[in-house]
Amino acid sequence: MEKKKISLKCLNANFLETISRIKVLGASLMSISVHPREEEMGLTYFFDLGGVIYEVSTATNQKTIHSLYSLFNNADFIERECNLLFNIKFLGHPNLSIK
Helix, strand or coil: CCEEEEECCCCCCCCCCCCCHHHCCEEEEEEEEEEECCCCCCEEEEEEEEEEEEEEEEECCCCCCCCCCCCCCCHHHHHHHHHHCCCCECCCCCCCCCC
């Protein structure tokens, strides 16, 4: 049986609010996909909520975005990898270095 997928696009300004609402519903973070573009960096976050996959897409032209670490502890390593590979700064992440 194929899982149902819901795609959302949000502005960087309301990104944390959107993610917080998904978290309150009981979603879990699955992964983050980065899409480098000429003038901006696109990010797609994948969440599982009761077998339904939520894709939340946003973009930043500053290479900075709010960290989801305070909402989802497993964002820790995923955000570290994105920082290492794409030099994205996750605001509020406690330690982006990989040792």
